[in-house]
Amino acid sequence: MKKHICVMPGDGIGPEIVEEALRVLNAAAKKFGHEFSTEEALIGGSAIDATGTPLPEATVEACKKADAVLLGAVGGPKWDTLDPAIRPEKGLLGIRKALGLFANLRPATLFPELAGACLLRPDIVGKGLDLIVVRELTGGIYFGKPAGTEVRDGKRTGWNTMIYNEDEIARIAHVAFQAAQKRRNKVCSVDKANVLDVSRVWREVVIEVSRQYPDVELSHLYVDNAAMQLVRDPSQFDVIVTGNLFGDILSDEASVITGSIGMLPSASLGSAQPGLFEPIHGSAPDIAGQGKANPLATILSIAMMLRHAFDMSIEADAIENAVHKTLQAGFRTGDIMEAGKTLLSTREMGDKVIASL
Ligand code: IPM
Ligand code: MG
Numbered sequence: 073m074k075k076h077i078c079v080m081p082g083d084g085i086g087p088e089i090v091e092e093a094l095r096v097l098n099a100a101a102k103k104f105g106h107e108f109s110t111e112e113a114l115i116g117g118s119a120i121d122a123t124g125t126p127l128p129e130a131t132v133e134a135c136k137k138a139d140a141v142l143l144g145a146v147g148g149p150k151w152d153t154l155d156p157a158i159r160p161e162k163g164l165l166g167i168r169k170a171l172g173l174f175a176n177l178r179p180a181t182l183f184p185e186l187a188g189a190c191l192l193r194p195d196i197v198g199k200g201l202d203l204i205v206v207r208e209l210t211g212g213i214y215f216g217k218p219a220g221t222e223v224r225d226g227k228r229t230g231w232n233t234m235i236y237n238e239d240e241i242a243r244i245a246h247v248a249f250q251a252a253q254k255r256r257n258k259v260c261s262v263d264k265a266n267v268l269d270v271s272r273v274w275r276e277v278v279i280e281v282s283r284q285y286p287d288v289e290l291s292h293l294y295v296d297n298a299a300m301q302l303v304r305d306p307s308q309f310d311v312i313v314t315g316n317l318f319g320d321i322l323s324d325e326a327s328v329i330t331g332s333i334g335m336l337p338s339a340s341l342g343s344a345q346p347g348l349f350e351p352i353h354g355s356a357p358d359i360a361g362q363g364k365a366n367p368l369a370t371i372l373s374i375a376m377m378l379r380h381a382f383d384m385s386i387e388a389d390a391i392e393n394a395v396h397k398t399l400q401a402g403f404r405t406g407d408i409m410e411a412g413k414t415l416l417s418t419r420e421m422g423d424k425v426i427a428s429l
Contacts, residue, residue: 075382076110077110078134078346079112080114080131080141080143081112082116082160083116083118083145083148085144085355088367089145089370092370095426097374100390103429106384114131116147117148117151119131126163127163136170140381142349142374144350144351146163147159148355168210172342173340174244175244175247176205177204178206178352180204180326181330182332183335185399189331189408190329192329199307205322206248206311207316207323211236211316214316217235241273241278242280245261245313249282249311253287258310259290259291261278261312261314262293262295278290327352334408335369335372337352337370337376363418365405365418372391372395375389375395394429405418
Protein backbone atom coordinates (compact mmCIF):
# COMPACT_ATOMS: atom_id res chain seq x y z
CA MET A 73 0.00 0.00 0.00
CA LYS A 74 1.29 3.45 -0.88
CA LYS A 75 1.88 5.73 2.11
CA HIS A 76 2.21 9.48 1.94
CA ILE A 77 4.56 11.30 4.32
CA CYS A 78 4.66 15.02 4.99
CA VAL A 79 8.26 15.99 5.69
CA MET A 80 9.15 19.10 7.69
CA PRO A 81 12.94 19.49 7.78
CA GLY A 82 12.69 22.67 9.91
CA ASP A 83 15.78 24.57 11.09
CA GLY A 84 19.44 24.10 11.98
CA ILE A 85 20.59 20.52 11.42
CA GLY A 86 16.96 19.53 10.60
CA PRO A 87 17.41 19.40 6.80
CA GLU A 88 20.64 17.34 6.97
CA ILE A 89 19.34 14.69 9.32
CA VAL A 90 15.98 14.44 7.58
CA GLU A 91 17.72 13.88 4.27
CA GLU A 92 19.60 10.88 5.66
CA ALA A 93 16.47 9.50 7.29
CA LEU A 94 14.61 9.67 3.98
CA ARG A 95 17.46 7.90 2.20
CA VAL A 96 17.18 5.11 4.76
CA LEU A 97 13.39 5.03 4.29
CA ASN A 98 13.86 4.69 0.53
CA ALA A 99 16.34 1.89 1.02
CA ALA A 100 13.86 0.10 3.30
CA ALA A 101 11.09 0.66 0.75
CA LYS A 102 13.18 -1.00 -1.94
CA LYS A 103 14.18 -3.88 0.27
CA PHE A 104 10.63 -4.64 1.41
CA GLY A 105 8.73 -3.63 -1.72
CA HIS A 106 6.84 -0.63 -0.33
CA GLU A 107 6.06 2.68 -1.92
CA PHE A 108 6.29 5.94 0.01
CA SER A 109 5.60 9.36 -1.42
CA THR A 110 6.82 12.50 0.31
CA GLU A 111 5.96 16.16 0.28
CA GLU A 112 7.89 18.93 2.02
CA ALA A 113 6.32 21.58 4.24
CA LEU A 114 7.66 24.58 6.11
CA ILE A 115 7.73 24.91 9.90
CA GLY A 116 9.58 26.94 12.51
CA GLY A 117 12.19 29.55 11.71
CA SER A 118 12.47 28.65 8.04
CA ALA A 119 8.71 29.10 7.74
CA ILE A 120 8.96 32.48 9.48
CA ASP A 121 11.63 33.56 6.99
CA ALA A 122 9.60 32.41 4.00
CA THR A 123 6.06 33.33 5.05
CA GLY A 124 6.17 35.38 8.27
CA THR A 125 4.57 32.68 10.38
CA PRO A 126 6.03 29.53 12.07
CA LEU A 127 3.09 27.37 10.99
CA PRO A 128 1.64 28.33 7.61
CA GLU A 129 -1.88 27.09 6.87
CA ALA A 130 -0.47 25.15 3.88
CA THR A 131 1.68 23.13 6.30
CA VAL A 132 -1.29 22.18 8.44
CA GLU A 133 -3.20 21.11 5.31
CA ALA A 134 -0.25 19.09 3.98
CA CYS A 135 0.12 17.31 7.34
CA LYS A 136 -3.58 16.57 7.65
CA LYS A 137 -3.74 14.73 4.35
CA ALA A 138 -0.58 12.69 5.02
CA ASP A 139 -0.42 9.22 6.56
CA ALA A 140 2.48 10.32 8.78
CA VAL A 141 4.62 13.37 9.46
CA LEU A 142 8.41 13.48 9.81
CA LEU A 143 9.97 16.48 11.56
CA GLY A 144 13.62 17.47 11.86
CA ALA A 145 13.93 20.22 14.45
CA VAL A 146 12.87 23.82 14.93
CA GLY A 147 14.39 26.98 16.38
CA GLY A 148 17.67 28.85 16.55
CA PRO A 149 19.25 32.06 17.86
CA LYS A 150 18.22 33.90 14.71
CA TRP A 151 14.58 33.85 15.79
CA ASP A 152 15.07 34.04 19.59
CA THR A 153 14.30 37.73 19.81
CA LEU A 154 11.02 37.60 17.89
CA ASP A 155 7.63 38.33 19.39
CA PRO A 156 6.67 35.16 21.37
CA ALA A 157 3.54 34.78 19.23
CA ILE A 158 5.60 33.99 16.13
CA ARG A 159 8.60 32.16 17.57
CA PRO A 160 9.60 28.87 15.87
CA GLU A 161 8.41 26.86 18.92
CA LYS A 162 4.88 28.11 18.24
CA GLY A 163 5.00 26.14 15.00
CA LEU A 164 5.70 22.93 16.86
CA LEU A 165 3.06 23.55 19.53
CA GLY A 166 0.60 24.55 16.82
CA ILE A 167 1.02 21.43 14.71
CA ARG A 168 0.70 19.19 17.78
CA LYS A 169 -2.59 20.89 18.60
CA ALA A 170 -3.85 21.01 15.00
CA LEU A 171 -3.27 17.27 14.55
CA GLY A 172 -4.59 16.39 18.03
CA LEU A 173 -1.31 14.68 18.97
CA PHE A 174 -2.05 14.22 22.65
CA ALA A 175 0.36 11.35 23.32
CA ASN A 176 4.09 11.86 23.12
CA LEU A 177 6.14 8.66 23.42
CA ARG A 178 9.77 9.24 24.33
CA PRO A 179 11.79 6.11 24.85
CA ALA A 180 15.06 6.37 26.76
CA THR A 181 17.21 3.33 26.24
CA LEU A 182 20.86 2.62 26.73
CA PHE A 183 22.59 1.59 23.54
CA PRO A 184 24.94 -1.18 24.68
CA GLU A 185 27.46 -0.01 22.08
CA LEU A 186 27.50 3.45 23.71
CA ALA A 187 27.52 2.37 27.35
CA GLY A 188 30.72 4.36 27.87
CA ALA A 189 28.87 7.59 27.11
CA CYS A 190 26.20 7.00 29.78
CA LEU A 191 26.23 9.72 32.43
CA LEU A 192 25.47 7.34 35.31
CA ARG A 193 27.85 5.07 37.22
CA PRO A 194 28.17 1.55 35.78
CA ASP A 195 26.77 0.00 38.98
CA ILE A 196 23.65 2.15 38.60
CA VAL A 197 22.97 1.42 34.94
CA GLY A 198 24.13 -2.16 35.36
CA LYS A 199 20.56 -2.85 36.50
CA GLY A 200 19.24 -1.57 33.17
CA LEU A 201 17.88 1.63 31.65
CA ASP A 202 14.99 0.98 29.31
CA LEU A 203 12.00 3.19 29.86
CA ILE A 204 9.51 5.25 27.96
CA VAL A 205 8.04 8.59 28.98
CA VAL A 206 4.42 8.97 27.88
CA ARG A 207 3.89 12.70 27.98
CA GLU A 208 0.51 14.40 27.55
CA LEU A 209 1.12 16.85 24.72
CA THR A 210 -1.89 19.01 23.92
CA GLY A 211 -3.06 20.18 27.33
CA GLY A 212 -1.86 21.19 30.76
CA ILE A 213 -0.03 24.42 31.44
CA TYR A 214 1.22 24.66 27.84
CA PHE A 215 -2.27 25.44 26.59
CA GLY A 216 -4.33 26.26 29.70
CA LYS A 217 -6.33 29.47 29.83
CA PRO A 218 -6.17 32.03 31.27
CA ALA A 219 -2.59 32.86 30.38
CA GLY A 220 -0.96 36.18 29.71
CA THR A 221 1.13 39.06 30.87
CA GLU A 222 0.12 42.50 32.04
CA VAL A 223 1.12 45.25 34.40
CA ARG A 224 -0.75 44.71 37.66
CA ASP A 225 -0.46 47.29 40.42
CA GLY A 226 2.53 48.72 38.60
CA LYS A 227 4.33 45.35 38.46
CA ARG A 228 4.97 43.29 35.33
CA THR A 229 3.03 40.09 35.97
CA GLY A 230 2.71 36.80 34.07
CA TRP A 231 0.46 33.77 34.61
CA ASN A 232 -0.43 30.40 33.15
CA THR A 233 -2.98 27.77 34.08
CA MET A 234 -2.27 24.09 34.64
CA ILE A 235 -5.56 22.41 33.84
CA TYR A 236 -6.67 18.88 32.91
CA ASN A 237 -10.12 17.40 32.70
CA GLU A 238 -10.85 13.74 33.31
CA ASP A 239 -11.16 12.88 29.61
CA GLU A 240 -7.73 14.28 28.79
CA ILE A 241 -6.22 12.36 31.69
CA ALA A 242 -8.01 9.10 30.91
CA ARG A 243 -6.97 8.99 27.25
CA ILE A 244 -3.27 9.49 28.01
CA ALA A 245 -3.52 6.96 30.85
CA HIS A 246 -4.91 4.37 28.41
CA VAL A 247 -1.95 4.97 26.09
CA ALA A 248 0.45 4.41 29.00
CA PHE A 249 -1.20 1.22 30.26
CA GLN A 250 -1.35 -0.22 26.76
CA ALA A 251 2.29 0.64 26.17
CA ALA A 252 3.17 -1.11 29.43
CA GLN A 253 1.32 -4.24 28.34
CA LYS A 254 3.70 -4.48 25.39
CA ARG A 255 6.71 -3.95 27.69
CA ARG A 256 7.23 -4.91 31.35
CA ASN A 257 3.73 -4.18 32.71
CA LYS A 258 4.63 -1.26 34.95
CA VAL A 259 3.29 2.30 34.91
CA CYS A 260 4.54 5.08 37.16
CA SER A 261 2.29 8.15 37.12
CA VAL A 262 4.11 11.38 37.96
CA ASP A 263 2.33 14.37 39.44
CA LYS A 264 2.54 16.96 42.22
CA ALA A 265 -0.56 15.84 44.08
CA ASN A 266 0.85 17.00 47.44
CA VAL A 267 0.51 20.59 46.22
CA LEU A 268 -1.54 20.93 43.03
CA ASP A 269 -5.29 20.46 42.67
CA VAL A 270 -4.88 19.53 39.03
CA SER A 271 -2.61 16.68 40.13
CA ARG A 272 -5.17 15.33 42.59
CA VAL A 273 -7.65 14.93 39.74
CA TRP A 274 -4.86 13.44 37.61
CA ARG A 275 -4.07 10.80 40.22
CA GLU A 276 -7.72 9.93 40.84
CA VAL A 277 -8.43 9.38 37.14
CA VAL A 278 -5.24 7.38 36.53
CA ILE A 279 -6.22 5.06 39.40
CA GLU A 280 -9.71 4.61 37.91
CA VAL A 281 -8.32 3.80 34.47
CA SER A 282 -5.83 1.35 36.00
CA ARG A 283 -8.71 -0.92 37.08
CA GLN A 284 -9.13 -1.84 33.41
CA TYR A 285 -5.53 -3.08 33.35
CA PRO A 286 -5.22 -5.47 36.29
CA ASP A 287 -2.09 -7.00 34.73
CA VAL A 288 -0.24 -3.67 34.95
CA GLU A 289 1.32 -2.50 38.22
CA LEU A 290 0.64 1.18 38.91
CA SER A 291 2.76 3.41 41.15
CA HIS A 292 2.80 7.17 41.76
CA LEU A 293 5.64 9.61 42.33
CA TYR A 294 5.76 13.33 42.93
CA VAL A 295 7.67 14.99 40.15
CA ASP A 296 10.59 16.13 42.31
CA ASN A 297 11.09 12.61 43.60
CA ALA A 298 10.71 11.19 40.08
CA ALA A 299 13.49 13.49 38.85
CA MET A 300 15.71 12.19 41.63
CA GLN A 301 14.79 8.51 41.16
CA LEU A 302 15.62 8.75 37.46
CA VAL A 303 19.28 9.31 38.25
CA ARG A 304 19.35 7.23 41.45
CA ASP A 305 17.87 4.05 39.98
CA PRO A 306 16.37 4.30 36.49
CA SER A 307 15.90 0.53 36.36
CA GLN A 308 12.76 0.91 38.50
CA PHE A 309 10.91 2.53 35.58
CA ASP A 310 9.14 0.91 32.65
CA VAL A 311 6.46 3.42 31.53
CA ILE A 312 6.28 6.90 33.08
CA VAL A 313 3.04 8.76 32.37
CA THR A 314 2.77 12.45 33.15
CA GLY A 315 1.44 15.84 32.07
CA ASN A 316 2.84 18.18 29.48
CA LEU A 317 5.26 20.28 31.56
CA PHE A 318 6.54 17.51 33.84
CA GLY A 319 6.92 15.29 30.77
CA ASP A 320 8.92 17.96 28.95
CA ILE A 321 11.39 18.13 31.83
CA LEU A 322 11.58 14.43 32.73
CA SER A 323 11.95 13.31 29.11
CA ASP A 324 15.01 15.53 28.68
CA GLU A 325 16.45 14.13 31.88
CA ALA A 326 15.68 10.52 30.94
CA SER A 327 17.21 10.89 27.50
CA VAL A 328 20.37 12.71 28.52
CA ILE A 329 21.37 10.21 31.20
CA THR A 330 21.67 7.57 28.49
CA GLY A 331 24.53 9.68 27.12
CA SER A 332 23.11 9.49 23.65
CA ILE A 333 20.48 12.16 23.22
CA GLY A 334 21.54 12.26 19.56
CA MET A 335 20.27 8.70 19.29
CA LEU A 336 16.73 8.90 20.61
CA PRO A 337 13.56 9.09 18.51
CA SER A 338 10.04 10.07 19.53
CA ALA A 339 6.48 9.67 18.34
CA SER A 340 3.52 11.97 18.89
CA LEU A 341 0.20 10.25 18.34
CA GLY A 342 -3.46 11.25 18.35
CA SER A 343 -6.62 9.21 18.12
CA ALA A 344 -6.32 9.13 14.32
CA GLN A 345 -3.56 9.39 11.69
CA PRO A 346 -1.24 11.08 11.01
CA GLY A 347 1.24 10.75 13.85
CA LEU A 348 4.33 12.91 13.99
CA PHE A 349 7.81 11.42 14.33
CA GLU A 350 10.90 13.38 15.27
CA PRO A 351 14.26 13.08 17.02
CA ILE A 352 14.29 14.13 20.68
CA HIS A 353 17.22 16.48 20.22
CA GLY A 354 16.94 20.04 18.95
CA SER A 355 18.17 22.00 15.96
CA ALA A 356 21.84 22.36 17.11
CA PRO A 357 22.40 25.63 15.20
CA ASP A 358 26.10 25.65 16.19
CA ILE A 359 26.87 22.71 13.90
CA ALA A 360 24.20 23.24 11.24
CA GLY A 361 25.27 22.82 7.61
CA GLN A 362 28.64 21.30 8.50
CA GLY A 363 27.82 17.63 7.98
CA LYS A 364 28.60 16.90 11.64
CA ALA A 365 25.12 16.10 12.93
CA ASN A 366 24.15 12.61 14.06
CA PRO A 367 21.26 11.41 11.84
CA LEU A 368 20.58 8.26 13.89
CA ALA A 369 17.77 9.67 16.05
CA THR A 370 15.91 10.73 12.91
CA ILE A 371 16.60 7.39 11.26
CA LEU A 372 15.23 5.68 14.37
CA SER A 373 12.21 8.02 14.18
CA ILE A 374 11.56 6.51 10.76
CA ALA A 375 11.58 3.10 12.44
CA MET A 376 9.01 4.36 14.97
CA MET A 377 6.93 5.69 12.08
CA LEU A 378 6.98 2.33 10.32
CA ARG A 379 6.01 0.55 13.54
CA HIS A 380 3.36 2.91 14.92
CA ALA A 381 1.86 4.52 11.81
CA PHE A 382 2.15 1.77 9.22
CA ASP A 383 2.20 -1.44 11.30
CA MET A 384 5.45 -2.45 9.60
CA SER A 385 7.29 -3.92 12.56
CA ILE A 386 9.59 -6.18 10.52
CA GLU A 387 10.74 -3.15 8.54
CA ALA A 388 11.15 -1.13 11.75
CA ASP A 389 13.22 -3.92 13.33
CA ALA A 390 15.40 -4.02 10.22
CA ILE A 391 16.23 -0.31 10.50
CA GLU A 392 16.92 -0.57 14.23
CA ASN A 393 19.18 -3.56 13.63
CA ALA A 394 21.01 -1.69 10.88
CA VAL A 395 21.70 1.15 13.34
CA HIS A 396 23.03 -1.29 15.94
CA LYS A 397 25.24 -3.00 13.37
CA THR A 398 26.64 0.33 12.27
CA LEU A 399 27.52 1.20 15.87
CA GLN A 400 28.94 -2.26 16.51
CA ALA A 401 31.22 -1.79 13.51
CA GLY A 402 32.68 1.22 15.33
CA PHE A 403 31.20 4.05 13.26
CA ARG A 404 30.40 7.28 15.12
CA THR A 405 29.45 10.88 14.56
CA GLY A 406 31.18 13.56 16.65
CA ASP A 407 28.60 13.64 19.45
CA ILE A 408 29.16 9.96 20.30
CA MET A 409 32.82 9.71 19.27
CA GLU A 410 35.23 7.70 21.45
CA ALA A 411 38.90 6.81 21.05
CA GLY A 412 39.47 3.95 18.65
CA LYS A 413 36.24 4.51 16.70
CA THR A 414 35.79 5.85 13.18
CA LEU A 415 34.45 9.40 12.88
CA LEU A 416 31.86 9.87 10.11
CA SER A 417 29.96 12.76 8.61
CA THR A 418 26.17 12.92 8.59
CA ARG A 419 26.07 11.61 5.02
CA GLU A 420 28.59 8.83 5.66
CA MET A 421 26.59 7.65 8.67
CA GLY A 422 23.49 7.48 6.45
CA ASP A 423 25.51 5.46 3.93
CA LYS A 424 26.66 2.98 6.59
CA VAL A 425 23.14 2.41 7.90
CA ILE A 426 21.90 1.83 4.35
CA ALA A 427 24.73 -0.60 3.72
CA SER A 428 23.88 -2.51 6.94
CA LEU A 429 20.25 -2.62 5.92
C1 IPM B 1 10.04 19.47 23.30
C2 IPM B 1 10.48 20.90 23.23
C3 IPM B 1 9.25 21.76 22.98
C4 IPM B 1 8.32 21.58 24.16
C5 IPM B 1 9.54 23.23 22.73
C6 IPM B 1 10.53 23.40 21.59
C7 IPM B 1 8.30 24.01 22.47
O1 IPM B 1 11.16 21.26 24.39
O2 IPM B 1 9.52 18.96 22.30
O3 IPM B 1 10.23 18.85 24.34
O4 IPM B 1 8.48 22.25 25.19
O5 IPM B 1 7.42 20.76 24.08
MG1 MG C 1 11.51 19.64 25.71
